[in-house]
């Protein structure tokens with residue numbers, strides 16, 4: 622009766638390697654088109670939550686971050702769209718300065734055109750199954766083992782709209798504690 626919580630696994634190191642290569646490929650395209658160098662920057666796969674990618678500058682260091690879970694669920698779409706999207710943010714930062722332009726304004730759109738990619742601000746994915754920030758689990762106990770319930774099931778129990786029985790001992794599951802889980 623208890624479903625396993627089927628969380629998406631992040632993309633493998635081999636696929637991450639391909640994503641980094643593709644990122645650098647777009648940097649090269651930009652360099653060829655604008656006749657200037659765009660240095661390779663760190664590419665991290667540490668983004669969680671709903672965003673597929675992010676370009677940011679922190680303490681003077683430019684970084685592109687990808688969400689390895691979103692890439693795992695929609696690899697091809699993100700390979701084709703998120704990579705040029707984030708590289709275009711970096712390129713406009715170098716060309717214009719991020720503070721002087723709107724994030725998805727004409728400058729960014731122009732770079733996307735150079736890349737030959739449709740300039741969609743964000744893709745609209747169904748992200749169910751992805752771990753999100755502050756992913757809450759609710760720990761229940763029956764007498765013989767712990768169960769982790771989703772907030773949907775937990776709320777159902779709180780509303781009195783249902784209860785769950787242990788598949789082994791048959792006892793009713795009783796709430797013990799919240800458990801914060803991140804990404």
Ligand SMILES: [Zn+2]
Pocket residue numbers: 706710724725742
């Ligand atoms: Zn963007």
Ligand SMILES: [Zn+2]
Pocket residue numbers: 763764765766787788789790791792
């Ligand atoms: Zn039990």
